[in-house]
Amino acid sequence: MFYQWYEMTHAALSPARAMADATRLYYKNPVNPLTHTHFGRTMAAMAEVFERTTRRYGKPAFGIETVSVDGVRVPVHEEIVWRRPFGQLLHFVKESKSKYQPGPKLLLVAPMSGHYATLLRGTVEDMLPNHDVYITDWNDARMVPMTDGRFDLDDYVDYIISMLHRLGGDTHVMAVCQPSVPVLAAVAVMEARKDPYTPSTMTLMGGPIDTRINPTAVNRLAETRDLDWFRRNVIMKVPFPHPGFMRDVYPGFLQLSGFMSMNLDRHISAHHDMFNHLIDGDGDSAEKHREFYDEYMAVMDLTAEFYLQTVETVFIEHTLPKRTMKHRGELVDCSAITQCALMTVEGERDDISGVGQTKAAHELCDSLPAEKKVHYMQPRVGHYGVFNGSRFRSEIAPRISDFIRSNQSGTSVPRKGGGKLREVTAAAKPE
Structure with a gap:
C-alpha cells in the first residue's frame, strides 16, 4: 500500500x-x-x-541538436532503430552533406538502475564526434502493461544480444556501471556460440563485476540482507491508473x-x-x-524480477566472479571470450563501485590475449566522473576512442592469452 x-x-x-x-x-x-x-x-x-x-519529474529529453565534427557544427537527430516493450535502441544520426565517415559503431548501454538513459547525455555528446553512437533507452516499468510480460536479468542479456544483431558486425559496446555485468555475460554467451555479431570491443566503466573487492556502502548493505528482505521491503505493485497497474516493481x-x-x-x-x-x-x-x-x-521503476535477480546474482551470490553465473540455464563462461577486446575504466574516488571491482573482468577473461586488454584508472574522480564531466571529456573519452580504433575487426589474434595486462593511469593534475 x-x-x-x-x-x-x-x-x-x-x-x-x-x-x-x-x-x-x-x-x-x-x-x-x-x-x-x-x-x-x-x-x-x-x-x-x-x-x-x-x-x-518526467523523462528528460536528450536535446542534442548539433555536434562539432572537425570544427564544423553538424546537425543531429534521434532515430529509433529497434524496439521492445521494455526499451528501444536510439540512434544519434549525424546529418552532413560532406562524405565523411560517421565513425565506428558504438552501442552505449545505459544503466537500468533508477535514472533514465539521459543521465548519459554528456557521455553521448563526448563520443559523438568520433563515433556512430547508439544508446539503450530503457522504459519505465510502471508504463509497461502486464500483458507485455516479464523482464529480468536474462531478458536484459537477450536484449543486448538482439541489439548487437541489429547493428551488425564491427560494433563496439560500452557499458556504464550496472550493465557491465550483463554486457560481459552477453559477450561471453555470444563468443561461446561463435556468434558472428560479437562486438569487436567492450568497454566496462565503473561496473560491479566483483563487489567482494573494496566493498562500498551499497555493497555492504546487500551483503547484510537476504533476498527475502528486499522482496518484503522494496517491492510494490504499480497502482491504478498507470499502464503497468499491478506489476511488481522496485519504485x-x-x-x-x-x-x-x-x-x-x-x-x-x-x-x-x-x-x-x-x-x-x-x-x-x-x-x-x-x-x-x-x-x-x-x-x-524497475521490474521486481530484474531487480531481485540482479541483487542476488551480483551483490549477494557473486556468481559472475565465482564463474557460476547462468543465462537461461547455461553457464556463462568468460573464458570463451577470445576475440572481443576488453577495456575497463575506474575512478579513484568511486563510492559506488569500489576500485578493483571493474578491473576483475580481466581475470575472468583469461583466454583473451594480453594485447587486447587495457585497464585505465582515472585519478580524482568519483562514480559520476567516470562517464561524465571535464575529466571524462579530456582524459577518458580519447583513450576509449583510441582503444576502439586500434581494435577494429579483421585482425587475427591468437586463441590463448599471455603476457601482462596493460594498465594506464593518468598523471594527477592540480585541482
Whole structure:
C-alpha cells in the first residue's frame, strides 16, 4: 500500500504546487513593483523551491541538436532503430552533406538502475564526434502493461544480444556501471556460440563485476540482507491508473530516496544555495541547479524480477566472479571470450563501485590475449566522473576512442592469452 499512499500524497499536494507556481509567476512579473524588492524575490524563491521539491519529474529529453565534427557544427537527430516493450535502441544520426565517415559503431548501454538513459547525455555528446553512437533507452516499468510480460536479468542479456544483431558486425559496446555485468555475460554467451555479431570491443566503466573487492556502502548493505528482505521491503505493485497497474516493481521514488540519503547534507545544502541564488538574482547558478536536479530527480521503476535477480546474482551470490553465473540455464563462461577486446575504466574516488571491482573482468577473461586488454584508472574522480564531466571529456573519452580504433575487426589474434595486462593511469593534475 505504500506506493498507493505515495501517489495519494502526490495528488493531494497538487493544489499547493499550483498555488506555489502561481505565486512564483506573480512575484516574477516585471510589472509587479514587489518583484524588484527583497520581499518579492524571497517569496518567488520560496515558491519555486517548494514546487520543485514536490513535483514529479518526467523523462528528460536528450536535446542534442548539433555536434562539432572537425570544427564544423553538424546537425543531429534521434532515430529509433529497434524496439521492445521494455526499451528501444536510439540512434544519434549525424546529418552532413560532406562524405565523411560517421565513425565506428558504438552501442552505449545505459544503466537500468533508477535514472533514465539521459543521465548519459554528456557521455553521448563526448563520443559523438568520433563515433556512430547508439544508446539503450530503457522504459519505465510502471508504463509497461502486464500483458507485455516479464523482464529480468536474462531478458536484459537477450536484449543486448538482439541489439548487437541489429547493428551488425564491427560494433563496439560500452557499458556504464550496472550493465557491465550483463554486457560481459552477453559477450561471453555470444563468443561461446561463435556468434558472428560479437562486438569487436567492450568497454566496462565503473561496473560491479566483483563487489567482494573494496566493498562500498551499497555493497555492504546487500551483503547484510537476504533476498527475502528486499522482496518484503522494496517491492510494490504499480497502482491504478498507470499502464503497468499491478506489476511488481522496485519504485523509482524509493530508489531516489536511497540516492539522496547517501549524501543528504549535500542535497540540502544545494537547495539552500539555490534559494539564496534566487534571492540574490544569480540566475546562472540557479539554472545549473535546475539542470542537474531536473535529471537527478527523474527516476523510473524497475521490474521486481530484474531487480531481485540482479541483487542476488551480483551483490549477494557473486556468481559472475565465482564463474557460476547462468543465462537461461547455461553457464556463462568468460573464458570463451577470445576475440572481443576488453577495456575497463575506474575512478579513484568511486563510492559506488569500489576500485578493483571493474578491473576483475580481466581475470575472468583469461583466454583473451594480453594485447587486447587495457585497464585505465582515472585519478580524482568519483562514480559520476567516470562517464561524465571535464575529466571524462579530456582524459577518458580519447583513450576509449583510441582503444576502439586500434581494435577494429579483421585482425587475427591468437586463441590463448599471455603476457601482462596493460594498465594506464593518468598523471594527477592540480585541482
